[in-house]
Amino acid sequence: MVFLWMLILIGALLAYVVLDGYDLGIGTLTLLERDPARNRSRLDLVGNVWDGNESWLILLAMGLWGGFPAAYATALPGLYLPLCLMLGGLIFRGFAIEMTLHRPGFDPIWGRLFGIGSLVTAFAQGVVFGGLISGVSVTNESFVGHTWDFLGNGYALLTGCATVLLYTWAGAAQLRAKLGGDASGVTSRRLRQHTVAIALAAVVSAALLPVATSARLSLAGVDRWLPFGYGVLLAASGLWTVYRRADRRPYQVGFFAAAAVQAGGMLALLCLYFPQLVPPSVTIYSAAASRLTLLFLIIMIGLIGPATVAYGIYSHWVFRNKPVATRAPDPGEARTRNGASPALELKGSN
Amino acid sequence: MASTGLIDLSRWQFATTAAFHMTFPALSVGLAIFLVILYASYCRTNNPLYLQMFRFWRKIFAVGFALGIVAGIVLTFELGLNWGQYARAVGPILGPIICLEALTAFFLEAGFIGILLYGEGRVSRKVTMVSTCLVALGALLSTAWILSANSWMQTPAGFKEVNGQFQPTSWYHVIFNPAFDWRFPHMVLAVLISASWFVAANGAYYLLKHRALPFGRKTMSIGLLSAALLLPVQLYVGDSLATYVSAVYQPAKVTAAEGNFTSDNTGWNLIVIPNQPKQRNEFRLSIPHAASVFIYHNFSGTTPAPSLTAFPKSQQPSVWATFYGFRVMVIGAWGMFTVAFIGLIMRMRRRLYTERWYLRLVLWTLPFGVFATIGGWVVSEAGRQPWLVNGQLLTANSVSSLSTGEVIASLAAFWVIYIGLFTAWVRQVIREVRRGPEELPSLDETPTASPPPQSAPALVTAGSR
Ligand code: HDD
Ligand code: HEM
Ligand code: HEM
Numbered sequence: 001m002v003f004l005w006m007l008i009l010i011g012a013l014l015a016y017v018v019l020d021g022y023d024l025g026i027g028t029l030t031l032l033e034r035d036p037a038r039n040r041s042r043l044d045l046v047g048n049v050w051d052g053n054e055s056w057l058i059l060l061a062m063g064l065w066g067g068f069p070a071a072y073a074t075a076l077p078g079l080y081l082p083l084c085l086m087l088g089g090l091i092f093r094g095f096a097i098e099m100t101l102h103r104p105g106f107d108p109i110w111g112r113l114f115g116i117g118s119l120v121t122a123f124a125q126g127v128v129f130g131g132l133i134s135g136v137s138v139t140n141e142s143f144v145g146h147t148w149d150f151l152g153n154g155y156a157l158l159t160g161c162a163t164v165l166l167y168t169w170a171g172a173a174q175l176r177a178k179l180g181g182d183a184s185g186v187t188s189r190r191l192r193q194h195t196v197a198i199a200l201a202a203v204v205s206a207a208l209l210p211v212a213t214s215a216r217l218s219l220a221g222v223d224r225w226l227p228f229g230y231g232v233l234l235a236a237s238g239l240w241t242v243y244r245r246a247d248r249r250p251y252q253v254g255f256f257a258a259a260a261v262q263a264g265g266m267l268a269l270l271c272l273y274f275p276q277l278v279p280p281s282v283t284i285y286s287a288a289a290s291r292l293t294l295l296f297l298i299i300m301i302g303l304i305g306p307a308t309v310a311y312g313i314y315s316h317w318v319f320r321n322k323p324v325a326t327r328a329p330d331p332g333e334a335r336t337r338n339g340a341s342p343a344l345e346l347k348g349s350n
Numbered sequence: 351m352a353s354t355g356l357i358d359l360s361r362w363q364f365a366t367t368a369a370f371h372m373t374f375p376a377l378s379v380g381l382a383i384f385l386v387i388l389y390a391s392y393c394r395t396n397n398p399l400y401l402q403m404f405r406f407w408r409k410i411f412a413v414g415f416a417l418g419i420v421a422g423i424v425l426t427f428e429l430g431l432n433w434g435q436y437a438r439a440v441g442p443i444l445g446p447i448i449c450l451e452a453l454t455a456f457f458l459e460a461g462f463i464g465i466l467l468y469g470e471g472r473v474s475r476k477v478t479m480v481s482t483c484l485v486a487l488g489a490l491l492s493t494a495w496i497l498s499a500n501s502w503m504q505t506p507a508g509f510k511e512v513n514g515q516f517q518p519t520s521w522y523h524v525i526f527n528p529a530f531d532w533r534f535p536h537m538v539l540a541v542l543i544s545a546s547w548f549v550a551a552n553g554a555y556y557l558l559k560h561r562a563l564p565f566g567r568k569t570m571s572i573g574l575l576s577a578a579l580l581l582p583v584q585l586y587v588g589d590s591l592a593t594y595v596s597a598v599y600q601p602a603k604v605t606a607a608e609g610n611f612t613s614d615n616t617g618w619n620l621i622v623i624p625n626q627p628k629q630r631n632e633f634r635l636s637i638p639h640a641a642s643v644f645i646y647h648n649f650s651g652t653t654p655a656p657s658l659t660a661f662p663k664s665q666q667p668s669v670w671a672t673f674y675g676f677r678v679m680v681i682g683a684w685g686m687f688t689v690a691f692i693g694l695i696m697r698m699r700r701r702l703y704t705e706r707w708y709l710r711l712v713l714w715t716l717p718f719g720v721f722a723t724i725g726g727w728v729v730s731e732a733g734r735q736p737w738l739v740n741g742q743l744l745t746a747n748s749v750s751s752l753s754t755g756e757v758i759a760s761l762a763a764f765w766v767i768y769i770g771l772f773t774a775w776v777r778q779v780i781r782e783v784r785r786g787p788e789e790l791p792s793l794d795e796t797p798t799a800s801p802p803p804q805s806a807p808a809l810v811t812a813g814s815r
């Protein structure tokens with residue numbers, strides 16, 4: 001049961017990284033783009049999905065709290081500063097999206113805050129991730145380390161940057177898929193360079209991991225190295241697919257290729273780390289809540305989860321081919337600021 | 351044990367971020383239901399006025415909703431960030447409850463709010479209607495789960511303690527713990543009243559400014575009418591909550607809320623200046639005999655209110671916080687009740703929409719509902735001290751071992767961010783209100799609509815006095 005709940009949480013983590021990853025990436029990419037019309041259509045792509053995507057983060061956090069309380073109670077204090085940074089980023093981003101979405105065009109201030117918030121969130125998540133895999137000092141199920149421990153000789157900064165790269169890459173692929181090459185402002189050449197950069201970052205982080213971490217890593221036994229190998233292959237094939245097909249237009253594979261890279265990486269790490277949850281000392285077995293708690297969680301998620309996924313898909317499907325604001329500008333707007341919304345018209349062209 | 355400085359900072363951080371979060375659900379839960387009513391009325395009558403109101407309130411709703419979401423995410427993380435020992439102890443009980451909140455409520459809201467906000471013209475009216483209902487349902491479910499979690503901390507039930515960790519023995523008793531039965535209806539009424547009052551005050555603004563008159567009238571009358579209907583119920587529910595729950599399970603809380611250190615006062619205190627270390631009030635101003643009536647329903651006015659000295663000092667919650675939280679809530683309740691009641695009389699005399707002093711009164715009391723709601727939370731949370739889980743886990747034993755510097759930094763950052771965002775939110779709402787509702791939607795914009803009973807221009811001219 002403990003193992004099953006861990007798998008479910010990994011599923012939630014994957015869903016979060018795949019979904020919010022591309023939308024944080026798109027947000028970050030607005031910082032590199034000067035054309036307000038293009039930025040507006042990026043914002044519109046994110047506009048109606050961001051809160052649903054973030055719900056996965058809450059599910060993940062609360063599932064971790066309920067199922068593995070000791071992990072929640074030690075990892076969070078251990079990673080206090082980067083997590084607060086992430087929360088700060090999320091706050092700005094969420095509010096800035098709503099503020100810009102209800103005004104025509106791309107508001108210069110809120111629009112930039114949207115970009116900065118996305119960048120900060122992505123970076124902070126990478127730092128959290130790096131801090132976690134390099135180990136947290138725990139004694140007696142409580143955190144006993146220091147404020148800056150999470151930096152771990154700077155390894156966390158490396159994973160922070162790598163995460164920004166990964167998210168923006170997923171975002172760029174999604175942009176090309178939804179808007180096409182011109183409107184998205186993402187050229188195939190840049191996408192290729194981006195893919196190479198990620199491959200490099202992955203190799204460097206992987207090479208440094210054994211030095212940076214206090215966790216016990218192991219690949220002994222076929223049940224570890226075989227899935228590890230699959231994970232690496234899956235990630236590599238995701239990268240290769242995007243590299244090879246970077247110039248084709250209906251680019252739905254981009255989304256799945258990004259998901260493959262993220263899933264493959266996660267699988268590989270899982271094999272290395274299992275059963276450590278907050279390495280080195282908290283494992284899924286030592287942190288697990290009582291049987292009745294896990295049973296309740298698993299039954300509930302079994303009952304409600306499918307419906308949740310179903311209407312999640314439905315709501316994406318409603319907006320499947322047009323970003324949100326292609327609706328007619330509402331009369332109120334047209335009345336008070338006549339013709340002030342050229343950006344809105346621009347991207348009906350899809 | 352952690353230093354008092356760290357504990358106090360963490361408490362300030364949680365209290366202020368939670369109060370900030372609470373401001374938005376207080377409005378958006380009620381507004382979500384209001385949107386359901388408006389859209390349903392529109393679908394039934396085809397009157398474009400309802401569509402106009404729906405579109406206007408939808409905009410106000412959207413921005414507050416977004417702030418509520420991001421501020422809520424902060425709270426869930428803080429439970430582990432700052433309250434690590436608490437998180438470890440109660441995780442097996444409260445984790446699954448909030449997990450269920452995410453599963454049943456947050457995903458539902460997030461899934462359908464996109465359609466509610468941007469779906470018009472892309473989906474049929476029926477789908478918009480269903481989505482609006484589902485968003486409101488999600489908001490209510492969210493309220494139910496979070497109240498269940500918080501009530502468990504007030505009246506824990508259905509658990510056993512193993513190695514300093516609480517483990518469930520009966521999920522039924524955990525979820526439907528004793529306080530939940532009264533606190534859930536109290537909270538639902540609280541958010542409905544807060545939103546109705548906010549809506550009514552906005553209606554009053556348009557009537558005062560002589561703009562969008564039909565819109566203003568309808569808005570104010572729906573808002574005032576629902577407040578007038580709900581407030582008496584809330585007075586009854588609040589009284590029952592105090593009598594059957596708080597007084598039974600947390601007597602120190604109600605006693606602190608009454609603010610007496612001696613047991614000779616039959617009056618209901620309006621103002622006290624407590625000196626808790628010395629266990630006395632430096633000053634008190636009270637309505638004679640009223641405590642006897644309010645607390646014990648003894649109309650002879652002779653029963654004195656209980657005294658806090660019955661509890662050891664270490665078991666007493668802060669009188670400052672609990673007492674004034676309670677005054678804000680109760681005075682807010684009676685204030686709104688009075689204004690709504692005057693409104694009913696004016697309505698019967700057909701002067702409701704024109705009497706300027708009355709419209710101003712309604713406009714000025716705009717935030718009363720939200721104030722009462724936050725005041726209520728201060729009573730229930732501050733009044734629970736020194737316990738975090740009543741009778742089981744002390745707040746002082748719940749914090750993470752962080753450095754004070756970290757918490758000061760995060761607290762300062764949250765305050766700066768929240769003050770900035772709150773200002774931006776207020777300005778945005780004012781902007782939208784100043785700009786006013788869009789013109790009455792004409793019919794060809796709503797393809798499936800059949801002609802309305804009256805034509806739009808007729809409605810507008812009928813508006814001027
Ligand atoms: C899931 C549980 C939960 C829920 C629904 C709430 N709280 Fe709470 N509250 C806590 C869990 C909690 C806590 C984690 O248990 C705290 C932190 C420190 C403490 O003493 O209790 C707390 C403290 C706390 C304090 C400080 C009390 C003191 O230290 O003197 C205040 C004023 C509030 N909260 C206010 C609120 C508001 C306005 C809420 C509405 C959104 C709210 N709480 C909901
Ligand atoms: C400590 C207490 C609380 C925590 C930890 C908490 C947690 C959260 C979280 C994480 C969200 C974002 C959900 C999303 O993505 O949609 C949220 C939103 C929400 N919360 Fe809370 N919440 C708390 C208190 C309350 C209370 C007391 C209510 C009661 C009315 C409430 C009602 C809502 C509602 C209706 C939303 C939807 C968004 C909105 O209306 O702004 N919350 N909350
Ligand atoms: C005179 C009428 C009222 C009485 C006697 C009353 C009584 C109470 C009491 C005793 C509590 C503390 C419950 C506990 O934690 O043990 C409480 C909490 C609360 N009250 Fe009231 N109340 C009244 C009116 C209102 C109104 C009008 C509102 C808002 C519009 C409101 C909002 C709240 C909220 C949000 C809480 C905290 C949540 C909870 O504990 O359920 N109350 N009330």
